[in-house]
Amino acid sequence: MEVTLTHFLILSTLLFSLGIYGIVTRKNAIMVLMGLELILNASNINFIAFSRFGNFGLQGQLFALFVIVLAAAEAAIALAIVLNVYKTFVNVNVDEIDELRD
Amino acid sequence: MPENLTTSLQLIKPEIALSILLVVIVLFDLLFDKRKNLLPFISIVGLLITAYFVAEQFNMNNFAFRYDETSVGLLAVDSFSAFFKMIVILSTIFVILFSVASTEIVNSSDRHGEYYTLIMAMVLGMFLISGASDLILIYVSIELLSLSSYILAGFLKSVERSSEASLKYVIYGSAASGIMLFGISILYGLLGTTNLYEMNALLQNANVGGFTFIFAGIMVLGGIGFKVSIAPFHFWTPDVYEGAPIAITAYLSVASKAAGFALLIRFIKVTFFQSLASDGSWIMLGIIDWQRILIALAILTMTLGNFAALWQDNIKRMLAYSSIAHAGYLLLAVAIFSNDGVIAVLVYFAIYLFMNLGAFFVVMLIANKIGSEEMDDYKGMGSATGFLGVALSIFLLSLAGLPPTAGFIGKLYIFIALINADMIVVAFITLLNTVVAYYYYVRVLKNLYLVRTETSREKIQVSFGNVIIILLLLIPVFVFGVYFTPIVNLAKNSATILGF
Numbered sequence: 001m002e003v004t005l006t007h008f009l010i011l012s013t014l015l016f017s018l019g020i021y022g023i024v025t026r027k028n029a030i031m032v033l034m035g036l037e038l039i040l041n042a043s044n045i046n047f048i049a050f051s052r053f054g055n056f057g058l059q060g061q062l063f064a065l066f067v068i069v070l071a072a073a074e075a076a077i078a079l080a081i082v083l084n085v086y087k088t089f090v091n092v093n094v095d096e097i098d099e100l101r102d
Numbered sequence: 103m104p105e106n107l108t109t110s111l112q113l114i115k116p117e118i119a120l121s122i123l124l125v126v127i128v129l130f131d132l133l134f135d136k137r138k139n140l141l142p143f144i145s146i147v148g149l150l151i152t153a154y155f156v157a158e159q160f161n162m163n164n165f166a167f168r169y170d171e172t173s174v175g176l177l178a179v180d181s182f183s184a185f186f187k188m189i190v191i192l193s194t195i196f197v198i199l200f201s202v203a204s205t206e207i208v209n210s211s212d213r214h215g216e217y218y219t220l221i222m223a224m225v226l227g228m229f230l231i232s233g234a235s236d237l238i239l240i241y242v243s244i245e246l247l248s249l250s251s252y253i254l255a256g257f258l259k260s261v262e263r264s265s266e267a268s269l270k271y272v273i274y275g276s277a278a279s280g281i282m283l284f285g286i287s288i289l290y291g292l293l294g295t296t297n298l299y300e301m302n303a304l305l306q307n308a309n310v311g312g313f314t315f316i317f318a319g320i321m322v323l324g325g326i327g328f329k330v331s332i333a334p335f336h337f338w339t340p341d342v343y344e345g346a347p348i349a350i351t352a353y354l355s356v357a358s359k360a361a362g363f364a365l366l367i368r369f370i371k372v373t374f375f376q377s378l379a380s381d382g383s384w385i386m387l388g389i390i391d392w393q394r395i396l397i398a399l400a401i402l403t404m405t406l407g408n409f410a411a412l413w414q415d416n417i418k419r420m421l422a423y424s425s426i427a428h429a430g431y432l433l434l435a436v437a438i439f440s441n442d443g444v445i446a447v448l449v450y451f452a453i454y455l456f457m458n459l460g461a462f463f464v465v466m467l468i469a470n471k472i473g474s475e476e477m478d479d480y481k482g483m484g485s486a487t488g489f490l491g492v493a494l495s496i497f498l499l500s501l502a503g504l505p506p507t508a509g510f511i512g513k514l515y516i517f518i519a520l521i522n523a524d525m526i527v528v529a530f531i532t533l534l535n536t537v538v539a540y541y542y543y544v545r546v547l548k549n550l551y552l553v554r555t556e557t558s559r560e561k562i563q564v565s566f567g568n569v570i571i572i573l574l575l576l577i578p579v580f581v582f583g584v585y586f587t588p589i590v591n592l593a594k595n596s597a598t599i600l601g602f
Contacts, residue, residue: 016284023277032273039280046287056294063238063296067283070245077249078272081256085269088262094273097266100341 008049015042123148131215183233185596228361267345282325288318329362343422352462383440396437404430442519448593460575482555508582
């Protein structure tokens with residue numbers, strides 16, 4: 001069986017949906033961040049697959065490289081913030097941190 | 103190619119100046135550990151130099167970083183982006199002045215180096231956003247802006263509210279930009295290019311459309327809408343605005359919103375523009391009915407913002423909802439899709455800058471003294487706050503849009519644009535909304551002056567420097583209320599976007 005663009009798109013859509021599911025259902029901030037990484041990597045698969053199968057040149061691959069770098073920066077900053085939250089609240093459950101309410 | 107590069111470098115002088123300033127701040131912080139109090143001064147001088155380079159860009163019409171002579175580039179340098187860069191610089195200078203006066207920021211003086219570095223990173227991000235005409239640059243510059251603002255929202259590390267604000271901001275924000283990135287990847291797959299102008303050229307001829315395209319377009323709109331806090335992407339705004347240090351809240355509510363609107367206007371106009379009608383309104387490609395979507399979102403945003411603000415007891419939170427409502431008015435002006443609409447947005451931003459920053463500054467000065475931003479603590483403070491109370495009242499009335507303040511002129515131009523475009527029903531709904539808005543602004547005034555309390559309050563002293571800053575914000579609110587021709591002329595000159 002030949003692997004075509006459709007296969008890649010199905011894979012990336014699955015990853016994207018899993019990421020959204022993770023963000024919505026998980027309580028632990030670290031697990032939410034893992035959901036975010038899934039979304040970013042789903043987009044990366046899209047970029048590479050479109051660039052490879054669509055003969056669009058290298059823009060897509062370039063975009064994926066940028067996304068990888070930014071994902072790393074984002075993870076570093078998000079983890080630092082989560083660490084700081086852990087120091088003040090002694091837990092990282094997203095729905096238990098709700099001092100700010102109407 | 104090499105001479106191409108030198109032209110491009112000359113076109114991005116403001117960005118180069120900013121990057122140098124950023125490095126200078128980092129080095130100064132490392133080398134002169136004891137002289138951190140000079141950092142705000144260095145930042146302001148650097149920003150003034152940047153402003154000089156931005157002023158050169160008015161009436162310029164060019165692309166930086168073209169692939170070759172005939173193609174379009176990554177970054178558009180036009181008077182539209184120059185206008186927004188000026189707004190960003192002006193609000194940054196004010197926010198730096200605020201930070202010097204803010205007790206909560208001054209108390210964490212060992213981390214001032216990071217503070218000003220991150221603010222400069224935000225400015226650089228906003229500069230690139232206001233000119234970006236390629237999806238790669240759009241994504242990268244949005245991330246540059248967001249990543250710095252996540253940290254600044256949680257700058258007061260030991261304060262619970264601040265940590266919580268930055269956690270919520272980073273989670274919601276990354277989710278929004280992740281979804282936007284997925285939308286961008288689908289757009290890239292459908293059109294095969296990441297440049298907005300090339301996308302437009304393809305869309306003019308090819309018959310691209312259907313559900314996938316609309317879906318991807320709405321995902322990108324969601325990412326941009328998150329930055330400018332349009333409902334239903336606004337849910338982070340109240341929490342982050344309440345928890346973040348007040349100087350940063352003021353900054354997020356003016357500068358990053360301005361950059362977001364610059365991007366929104368450029369993205370929609372450049373990508374989906376078909377031709378210009380004789381009366382100056384834009385005829386858009388029929389692939390996505392942006393006008394209907396944006397008008398619906400704008401009405402939702404302003405109604406939600408205004409009604410939620412009615413019940414707020416924290417003044418920072420109330421101002422957060424009020425800034426959501428203002429985003430609604432601005433989005434409505436964008437949705438008119440005409441040059442009048444863009445002029446209204448530009449005029450509104452020039453005025454909104456002064457009145458919103460002013461309101462936050464006075465709230466910050468009062469919070470410095472009484473340690474609270476609750477509405478109840480403002481009761482009977484009229485005589486104790488003296489000049490501050492009067493200034494706050496004027497800023498709030500201007501936000502509400504009462505003549506002869508400048509806020510009235512901003513709203514007036516939006517209404518004129520709406521009526522010129524024959525959107526009478528929408529104009530009427532907006533009018534009802536502004537009436538609702540009076541209630542919550544005037545409620546603060548009522549607490550200040552009409553409620554009597556048993557305990558007499560100690561008079562709040564304001565330093566001479568802070569009075570000057572307030573006057574710098576207060577005088578434009580009055581002057582632009584009666585003499586608004588210069589702003590309108592500047593906006594008219596800046597309303598043309600490169601290529602159209």
